[in-house]
Amino acid sequence: MQITNKFRKYISVALGIFLFLLLWEGIIKLFHISDFLLPSPLKVFNTYISMALKGKLFFHTWITTIEALTGFFIGAFIGIALGYIVSKSKTLDRILSPFIIAAQTTPKLALAPLFLIWFGFGLLSKIFITALIVFFPIFVNTAVAIKSINPNLKALMKLVHANKWQIFKKLEVPSSLPMLFAGFKSGITLAIVGAVVGEFVGASAGLGYLIMFNMGHLDTASVFTVIIQLIIISIIFYEIIAMGGSRLMRWHESEKDNW
Amino acid sequence: MISTNKIIYRVENLTKTFESEKERIDALSNVSFEVKEGEIVVIVGPSGCGKSTLLRIFSRLIEPTKGKIIFQDKISSDLKNSEFGFVFQDSTLMPWRTVIDNIVLPLEIKGEDKKEMYEKAIKLLRLFNLERFEKYYPSDLSGGMSQRVAIARALINNPTVLLMDEPFGALDEIMRQKLDFELLNIKRKTNKTIIFVTHSILEAVIIADKIIVLGLNPNTVIGSKIINLPEERAPKLLTETVFFENVTEIRKILEERYANNK
Numbered sequence: 001m002q003i004t005n006k007f008r009k010y011i012s013v014a015l016g017i018f019l020f021l022l023l024w025e026g027i028i029k030l031f032h033i034s035d036f037l038l039p040s041p042l043k044v045f046n047t048y049i050s051m052a053l054k055g056k057l058f059f060h061t062w063i064t065t066i067e068a069l070t071g072f073f074i075g076a077f078i079g080i081a082l083g084y085i086v087s088k089s090k091t092l093d094r095i096l097s098p099f100i101i102a103a104q105t106t107p108k109l110a111l112a113p114l115f116l117i118w119f120g121f122g123l124l125s126k127i128f129i130t131a132l133i134v135f136f137p138i139f140v141n142t143a144v145a146i147k148s149i150n151p152n153l154k155a156l157m158k159l160v161h162a163n164k165w166q167i168f169k170k171l172e173v174p175s176s177l178p179m180l181f182a183g184f185k186s187g188i189t190l191a192i193v194g195a196v197v198g199e200f201v202g203a204s205a206g207l208g209y210l211i212m213f214n215m216g217h218l219d220t221a222s223v224f225t226v227i228i229q230l231i232i233i234s235i236i237f238y239e240i241i242a243m244g245g246s247r248l249m250r251w252h253e254s255e256k257d258n259w
Numbered sequence: 260m261i262s263t264n265k266i267i268y269r270v271e272n273l274t275k276t277f278e279s280e281k282e283r284i285d286a287l288s289n290v291s292f293e294v295k296e297g298e299i300v301v302i303v304g305p306s307g308c309g310k311s312t313l314l315r316i317f318s319r320l321i322e323p324t325k326g327k328i329i330f331q332d333k334i335s336s337d338l339k340n341s342e343f344g345f346v347f348q349d350s351t352l353m354p355w356r357t358v359i360d361n362i363v364l365p366l367e368i369k370g371e372d373k374k375e376m377y378e379k380a381i382k383l384l385r386l387f388n389l390e391r392f393e394k395y396y397p398s399d400l401s402g403g404m405s406q407r408v409a410i411a412r413a414l415i416n417n418p419t420v421l422l423m424d425e426p427f428g429a430l431d432e433i434m435r436q437k438l439d440f441e442l443l444n445i446k447r448k449t450n451k452t453i454i455f456v457t458h459s460i461l462e463a464v465i466i467a468d469k470i471i472v473l474g475l476n477p478n479t480v481i482g483s484k485i486i487n488l489p490e491e492r493a494p495k496l497l498t499e500t501v502f503f504e505n506v507t508e509i510r511k512i513l514e515e516r517y518a519n520n521k
Binding site (some may be wrong): 158175250 | 364388
């Protein structure tokens, strides 16, 4: 039963992609769109292979991956820590919230040049931009998760004389997992955005840099290739997190097979 | 299994007031009664009469404003966690733990030997006919099964007293009565003292040795009744006249109170 369901899932995804490529090719043929404006899927595929064979694509992917993942881990760590602290103390919540909301409402693209001035054109500035973008959804989800723990479960832990560490480990952590993983999922996709935004503003490597470079050379097929590479790594990271979540939350409604 | 004459709980002039900037609520006013060892005492009363507050004071989740509860000659604030088990209105099972892992939680917190605690849990699962569901998660259980697991968890410490806060209140009538009789069966096998809160007079009469009736404004004891029904009770009891006589008597205590209030 489970195998059939998984098989059905893969077939639907493959079918969806195939239909999308067909539509893409159809539009080009129907409206006689030039390669410069919209290259055909086949052209993009060929460019992808040639860039991959030269090793260029993977080098830049590696740079963006390092920036995105390091930024993600830093942002997630600070988000979880501050989210937890704020959920436990109303005073700290009042003090920190205005700063956190201000940091979130400021467009990150506007901050990117500042980060470049402060941390240079290397990896560090991109890592910090990424961490700042990733931080907020994880911070909010952690705070909400801890605040919304079933009060009867808290009473239960008090009744069985659980100490603070036992409450943290046996109640707060498992109870927060669904919201935390929801935060991780949006965080990881934002991490790629953060790294690319940083690279747009000023970089000498990375997929964002590669997009800008190819745009400068009016090489639309290469730009598409890089975009597809970004989509691929985003999906891989997202799926890794989703799989981690599924392993840890077999009990949760969201992880039950609804197919 | 019948109650001995030894008094296990003595509730003396218990008063609880909740005060906020806007208002003051007298949740309990001068409540006094006694509970004997091995007895099922049911506390009934309308919504807002302080039944759950009373049970939370019993369990030391909250402290009384005035008065005290004396348990076996000790003030209740000195009790250990193994002296009572608590069952909430919703099953309050941890959704990420399997049935058996939920049951062992109180012992796990105490740091008891793993093998021993799982052996105890399996014995309880057998007592509740739940062996098959050992590895199930709470979301795979029906409401009735979840409550059975919650009772098993409350019993794993082998407590002297079981405190139950409307445990079957969210279930349908048929399931509720089934579990009432099942509880009596468990009581026969384990001989626990049970303090049970409900707003259903029928349920109270089915399980109680003694009923304490709480009224509203002031939220205090307005009557009590020893239930003179056979010790071994079965569902056919629900059709007998003596059962309805007891129900009527409790209803009268409540109705007279409200008639006086009008």
